[in-house]
Amino acid sequence: MTLLQVRNLSKSYGGVKAVENVSFTVAAGEFLALIGPNGAGKSTCFNMLNGQISANSGSILLEGREIVKMRPREVWRLGVGRTFQIAATFGSMTVVENVQMALISTHRRIFSFWKDHSDFRRQEALELLEKVGMREQCDRLCSNLAYGDVKRVELAIALANKPKLLLMDEPTAGMAPSERNNLIALTKTLVVEQNIGVLFTEHSMDVVFRNADRMIVLARGKVIAEGDTATVRSNPKVQEVYFGSGKTFEDHVPATSPEAFAV
Numbered sequence: 001m002t003l004l005q006v007r008n009l010s011k012s013y014g015g016v017k018a019v020e021n022v023s024f025t026v027a028a029g030e031f032l033a034l035i036g037p038n039g040a041g042k043s044t045c046f047n048m049l050n051g052q053i054s055a056n057s058g059s060i061l062l063e064g065r066e067i068v069k070m071r072p073r074e075v076w077r078l079g080v081g082r083t084f085q086i087a088a089t090f091g092s093m094t095v096v097e098n099v100q101m102a103l104i105s106t107h108r109r110i111f112s113f114w115k116d117h118s119d120f121r122r123q124e125a126l127e128l129l130e131k132v133g134m135r136e137q138c139d140r141l142c143s144n145l146a147y148g149d150v151k152r153v154e155l156a157i158a159l160a161n162k163p164k165l166l167l168m169d170e171p172t173a174g175m176a177p178s179e180r181n182n183l184i185a186l187t188k189t190l191v192v193e194q195n196i197g198v199l200f201t202e203h204s205m206d207v208v209f210r211n212a213d214r215m216i217v218l219a220r221g222k223v224i225a226e227g228d229t230a231t232v233r234s235n236p237k238v239q240e241v242y243f244g245s246g247k248t249f250e251d252h253v254p255a256t257s258p259e260a261f262a263v
Contacts, residue, residue: 003028003197004049004165009058011044018044020221022058026165026197031188033208034201036218037241042201043085045218046169049199050082051075062165076105081163085170087150091143095134095153098142099125102160128156131190148179155187166191168200172207180204184211209233217241 004026011019019041026032034042047053049060051072060068067075076082089098103121129135132152142150151171158166171187172180184207191198202208208215215232217225225235232238 001028002026003030003063004199005059005061005064006049007059007061009045009048009060010056011041011048011053012056017221019048019055019218022218022221022223024216024223024226026199028164028197029191029195031191031198031211031213032200033212033215034199034218035203035205035208035215039220040218041221042218043169044221046082046167046199046201049075050080050167073105076161079161079164081158081161081166083151083154083158083166083168083171085173087147087154089142089150089153089157091141094139094141095129095145096122096125096138098153099128099156099160102157106161125156125160128159129153131159132156132186148175148183151175151179151183152186155183159190162194163196166196166198168198170201170203172202172204177204177206180207181210 002025006025007023009019009022010017022041022045024032034045036042044053048055048068051067051070051074055068058068059066062075062078062080065078067078070078090101093101100120100122103125126135126138129138132155134149134152134156137145137149142153145153155171158168166187168187172183175183187198188211190196209229212229214228215226216223217232217235217238219237219241224237224241225232227235
């Protein structure tokens with residue numbers, strides 16, 4: 001079942017076309033990678049999907065509903081979770097309090113600040129932390145955690161609104177290789193269990209090729225390839241972007257063999 005449908009999405013800054021006529025779909029339960037070199041338009045695309053920036057043109061349909069003009073909190077309430085390149089947690093709060101804050105927002109209690117929320121849905125927060133392997137550290141301050149553990153807390157926060165779609169912008173940035181693969185494997189397990197669609201960006205090609213069900217490749221704001229691992233690995237335009245000059249995507253001269261793209 002198609003969960004997200006993006007049609008001809010575009011965003012320009014002056015004369016610079018950051019994203020140009022990008023179209024793709026994400027199915028429920030699919031683990032879809034959006035990859036490309038620096039400046040390809042990946043983060044811009046993400047920020048349009050969850051309402052942080054507005055598109056110049058195009059359409060974003062979530063389960064058939066147009067969300068392209070919605071604000072981030074409206075998109076969140078429709079069931080779109082988000083994690084960031086730099087983990088977004090409150091360092092002065094405990095692990096469980098961070099997740100409770102997300103639950104307070106989900107249940108529209110954010111403006112009842114005069115009430116004591118220390119016990120608000122604590123058990124639900126603990127269950128979310130159990131899923132990401134962080135329950136035993138629930139009472140530690142986030143500022144005292146290893147970075148890989150902060151990323152796990154951020155994942156629990158993103159799951160607090162029971163998302164249909166999860167957007168993960170470089171989820172393993174700054175993590176050691178073993179931590180990277182463990183986090184993505186954990187995420188994929190949760191995706192399968194809960195039938196969540198995931199769109200993620202990632203620079204670590206070992207993570208992408210090992211875990212993605214399908215890939216979309218961006219270069220200079222345009223989609224230049226999409227498909228499964230074998231299709232993308234052997235695509236001459238993709239090889240040019242990653243191994244050649246990257247100056248043109250129209251007239252391709254092979255820069256390397258498909259074997260060189262192995263990870």
